[in-house]
Amino acid sequence: MRDLQERPPASGFSRREFLKGSSAVAAASLATQEAIGQEKEQRAAVTSGWTEITLDVNGVKEKVKVEPRTTLLEVLRYQLDLTGAKPVSLDGSSGCSTVLVDGKPISASTTLAVAVKDKKIRTVESFGGPHPDPVCTAFVEYDAQQCGFCTPGFVVAVRAFLDKNPDATEEEIRSGLNGNLCRCGTYAQIVQAALDVVQSTEQ
Ligand code: FES
Numbered sequence: 049m050r051d052l053q054e055r056p057p058a059s060g061f062s063r064r065e066f067l068k069g070s071s072a073v074a075a076a077s078l079a080t081q082e083a084i085g086q087e088k089e090q091r092a093a094v095t096s097g098w099t100e101i102t103l104d105v106n107g108v109k110e111k112v113k114v115e116p117r118t119t120l121l122e123v124l125r126y127q128l129d130l131t132g133a134k135p136v137s138l139d140g141s142s143g144c145s146t147v148l149v150d151g152k153p154i155s156a157s158t159t160l161a162v163a164v165k166d167k168k169i170r171t172v173e174s175f176g177g178p179h180p181d182p183v184c185t186a187f188v189e190y191d192a193q194q195c196g197f198c199t200p201g202f203v204v205a206v207r208a209f210l211d212k213n214p215d216a217t218e219e220e221i222r223s224g225l226n227g228n229l230c231r232c233g234t235y236a237q238i239v240q241a242a243l244d245v246v247q248s249t250e251q
Contacts, residue, residue: 103123105128112128119156132200133201148171149168152208170204190237198229206245
């Protein structure tokens, strides 16, 4: 007569195998918990408190201290004293905080400083100097500002748009600048200034 313990279980799965499997699952779950714990610790280390980062602003390496929530606009205005980009709309809808990051126009009020630490940031302050950008000159020539609050954002946006669309038509310019608002309503002059830059480049 065969011993009961030697009889294979009806399911084909022995108690010993079940216990082995359970321990493996428990060990795996423990490892997963540890991994999650480590990841949380790492994430907390990366995203909390003040951190020193280096930003490349207008060709200058600037060391600044930021929190994870610090916006690029806050760094530019309150740490680097670059006040061209304006805090008009914190959601970026006015376009007044437009700056270039790796040549692309972005809203500095909705961009975290830590997100652009390895990129080239260009603000409107770099458009001046002894050889001002033709966009600045055209804005002056066409009187394309009243209070001037939207002007830095517009100048940067026009430069970014014309770099990408050097032969832009009036209609394309109007459409390309629709992310920037001017409460004084100087759109006609702004578009004329941008058109003038296109035409001067073509000559
Ligand atoms: S010139 Fe005043 S908001 Fe544009």
